[in-house]
Amino acid sequence: MSRIKKTINIIGIPYDEKSSFMRGSALAPDKIRETFHDGSANYFAENGVDIQNDVELIDKGNITVNKYEDIKPEIAKHLSENEKFIFLGGDHSVTYPAIDAIKEHHSSFDILHFDAHADLYHEFEGDRFSHACPFARIMELGVVNRLVQVGIRTMTKHLREQADKFNVEVIEMKDIQLISELKFSDKLYISIDLDGFDPAYAPGVSHHEPGGLTPRQVINFLHKLDCEIIGADIVELNPIRDQSNITAALAAKLLRELCGIL
Numbered sequence: 554m555s556r557i558k559k560t561i562n563i564i565g566i567p568y569d570e571k572s573s574f575m576r577g578s579a580l581a582p583d584k585i586r587e588t589f590h591d592g593s594a595n596y597f598a599e600n601g602v603d604i605q606n607d608v609e610l611i612d613k614g615n616i617t618v619n620k621y622e623d624i625k626p627e628i629a630k631h632l633s634e635n636e637k638f639i640f641l642g643g644d645h646s647v648t649y650p651a652i653d654a655i656k657e658h659h660s661s662f663d664i665l666h667f668d669a670h671a672d673l674y675h676e677f678e679g680d681r682f683s684h685a686c687p688f689a690r691i692m693e694l695g696v697v698n699r700l701v702q703v704g705i706r707t708m709t710k711h712l713r714e715q716a717d718k719f720n721v722e723v724i725e726m727k728d729i730q731l732i733s734e735l736k737f738s739d740k741l742y743i744s745i746d747l748d749g750f751d752p753a754y755a756p757g758v759s760h761h762e763p764g765g766l767t768p769r770q771v772i773n774f775l776h777k778l779d780c781e782i783i784g785a786d787i788v789e790l791n792p793i794r795d796q797s798n799i800t801a802a803l804a805a806k807l808l809r810e811l812c813g814i815l
């Protein structure tokens with residue numbers, strides 16, 4: 554029996570100018586690719602999907618970004634109706650233009666967001682498009698039905714108010730056992746900020762926030778999803794801060810597992 558292979562496109566977004574604390578994540582897309590293909594691991598996802606043969610994986614390279622406003626149109630050039638996309642950031646500010654571009658092809662969907670931070674600030678240090686703000690901008694687009702954030706452990710009073718305003722479902726790290734009850738049934742986009750993981754597993758990020766997720770928790774949760782996944786991003790790898798390439802290895806592993814479930 555033959556079947557049509559799914560096409561999964563990888564798009565790098567080498568942009569870190571909206572980082573509030575430390576630059577470096579612009580180097581991440583190439584570092585993740587290099588690690589993905591370095592021969593240290595095979596190309597099978599844990600669920601048995603052979604990334605080399607069972608899916609059509611197309612690396613579109615990195616988009617050219619001179620300024621933040623370039624990101625949406627540069628992404629839009631590559632998007633199409635029936636193909637899947639994995640974006641490699643970049644800092645988390647890139648997720649807003651990515652979603653803004655995707656909404657031309659999907660009129661409503663849910664987002665599952667792993668992070669130490671809610672990234673819901675109305676503005677941060679005078680910038681509404683800071684990497685601390687993308688999910689406020691995304692919710693203002695009006696195309697996301699459910700935003701579910703997992704692993705959050707830095708909530709302020711303002712962020713709790715923003716989460717209430719946008720009806721965000723926040724599973725804070727202190728209540729992480731609640732993910733066992735979490736289910737999705739509609740189209741889903743997945744955004745993974747690597748600082749959602751404990752810095753012990755992911756030291757190569759700009760913001761170290763101890764007490765975080767384990768790779769096993771996240772991967773097991775991804776494998777349990779049985780809804781349609783339209784796309785994903787992996788953001789905030791900062792190769793300058795990484796130790797022994799351990800965070801890049803986690804990013805490459807997540808890329809493989811996302812290819813397995815998309």
Ligand SMILES: [Mn+2]
Pocket residue numbers: 668669670746748749760789
């Ligand atoms: Mn974060």
